[in-house]
Amino acid sequence: MRRFERKQNIFRNKDALGESYQPDQIEERDEEIEEYMDALQPVVDGWEPNNIFLYGNTGVGKTAVTDYLLDRLQDDVADYDDVDLSVISVNCKTLNSSYQVAVELVNKLRPAGGEISSTGYPQQTVFKKLYGELEAIGGTILIVLDEVDSIGDRDELLYELPRARANNNLDSTKVGVIGISNDFKFRDQLDPRVQDTLCERELQFPPYDAPELENILESRAEIAIAEGAVEQGVLNFCAALAARDSGSARQALDLLRLAGEIAENREADLIERDHVEAARSRLEQERVEEGMRELTTHGRLALLAVISKAAKDETPSRTREIYEEYTALCDSSGTDSLAQRSVHNHLSDLRMLGILSAYENRSGSRGNYYSYELDVPFTSAIEAMSDVLRLESEIETIREIASMNNVA
Numbered sequence: 001m002r003r004f005e006r007k008q009n010i011f012r013n014k015d016a017l018g019e020s021y022q023p024d025q026i027e028e029r030d031e032e033i034e035e036y037m038d039a040l041q042p043v044v045d046g047w048e049p050n051n052i053f054l055y056g057n058t059g060v061g062k063t064a065v066t067d068y069l070l071d072r073l074q075d076d077v078a079d080y081d082d083v084d085l086s087v088i089s090v091n092c093k094t095l096n097s098s099y100q101v102a103v104e105l106v107n108k109l110r111p112a113g114g115e116i117s118s119t120g121y122p123q124q125t126v127f128k129k130l131y132g133e134l135e136a137i138g139g140t141i142l143i144v145l146d147e148v149d150s151i152g153d154r155d156e157l158l159y160e161l162p163r164a165r166a167n168n169n170l171d172s173t174k175v176g177v178i179g180i181s182n183d184f185k186f187r188d189q190l191d192p193r194v195q196d197t198l199c200e201r202e203l204q205f206p207p208y209d210a211p212e213l214e215n216i217l218e219s220r221a222e223i224a225i226a227e228g229a230v231e232q233g234v235l236n237f238c239a240a241l242a243a244r245d246s247g248s249a250r251q252a253l254d255l256l257r258l259a260g261e262i263a264e265n266r267e268a269d270l271i272e273r274d275h276v277e278a279a280r281s282r283l284e285q286e287r288v289e290e291g292m293r294e295l296t297t298h299g300r301l302a303l304l305a306v307i308s309k310a311a312k313d314e315t316p317s318r319t320r321e322i323y324e325e326y327t328a329l330c331d332s333s334g335t336d337s338l339a340q341r342s343v344h345n346h347l348s349d350l351r352m353l354g355i356l357s358a359y360e361n362r363s364g365s366r367g368n369y370y371s372y373e374l375d376v377p378f379t380s381a382i383e384a385m386s387d388v389l390r391l392e393s394e395i396e397t398i399r400e401i402a403s404m405n406n407v408a
């Protein structure tokens with residue numbers, strides 16, 4: 001067995017490309033920062049804070065900009081004796097009601113040992129406890145609710161918190177809520193009264209384009225990667241790939257980090273385009289596998305049917321043709337097949353997951369029909385399939401057909 005040896009020729013500080021790293025500098029968000037600062041101004045002036053709602057796709061800097069600005073705000077208000085600011089942040093991802101979020105807030109504010117249980121109280125009792133804690137802190141309190149859409153339609157807290165002073169639940173404490181979401185539908189689904197208050201100031205974060213992503217990558221690479229360890233054009237390539245797909249800085253950073261790890265494992269002295277290609281296909285495969293883990297056996301078989309069509313170079317393929325392929329796969333795996341309509345639903349789900357793309361075709365008097373093709377590289381899809389489906393010989397045959405047809 002080989003020994004563990006330190007490898008440090010590629011990375012200087014790999015953590016700076018990781019999720020938990022908080023950048024000292026925010027690139028390419030000057031306009032959003034200006035608007036955000038305006039929305040936070042009442043805090044500095046000693047008035048009641050605005051409630052702010054931030055939305056935009058995943059990885060576009062909503063959390064990074066919020067953390068950065070709230071740190072700044074806390075530093076800057078320290079100059080004013082009459083402003084006493086506290087910030088409480090909660091990620092609501094695993095909390096899917098107002099009740100659970102309120103319990104989490106209470107427990108964050110209470111000293112260790114004083115936490116309350118997450119079940120068993122009437123909702124208003126938990127809200128009262130929360131008001132008690134907020135009142136005990138006093139001053140101005142900003143409550144950041146990241147991934148606030150997880151709260152779903154049980155959104156009473158979002159109605160109550162901003163009105164707590166008006167309703168005499170708080171006396172001296174001034175509370176502002178900052179809600180962050182990447183679910184565009186969430187805002188519209190909110191009770192109109194909640195919309196009015198929570199969305200007092202709305203900030204939208206658009207996806208990044210390629211030059212913006214390249215700047216973000218450059219400033220992060222300076223900290224994370226050893227001098228001279230990135231080949232010319234590599235950052236530009238990572239940025240272009242992420243811009244084309246999602247416009248997410250997270251995706252661009254992940255790509256660079258993984259490319260660096262691959263370069264390191266191959267004992268290369270610098271990160272090259274090939275390493276980025278390999279990183280891209282590995283990340284894509286992970287995304288497909290993640291999507292597939294959620295699928296039922298029939299969802300997987302429906303996907304394998306499309307993969308098989310792709311191997312024959314017959315995609316985009318109509319639902320009826322995919323269905324024939326699917327029933328054949330069911331037969332060989334000894335699984336009872338579903339009706340065509342159910343398979344069609346599975347294909348739509350796969351489209352929602354970004355694994356397939358669909359086209360609607362018009363066919364005159366017979367109405368419209370859909371055809372599907374893979375929206376991920378063939379190799380990623382088949383690799384991921386061989387990890388989750390026990391159909392070795394069928395998968396091997398599909399691989400052979402693909403290689404005969406030069407499908408990759």
Ligand SMILES: Nc1ncnc2c1ncn2[C@@H]1O[C@H](COP(=O)(O)OP(=O)(O)OP(=O)(O)O)[C@@H](O)[C@H]1O
Nearest residue numbers: 023026027029058059060061062063064182249250
């Ligand atoms: N403008 C920027 N400058 C520097 N780093 C950035 C910028 N935007 C995003 N990042 C980095 O990209 C990663 C993802 O950003 P962030 O977590 O803020 O996205 P988000 O919009 O909150 O996404 P999600 O909705 O998935 O939580 C983080 O590592 C963050 O530091």
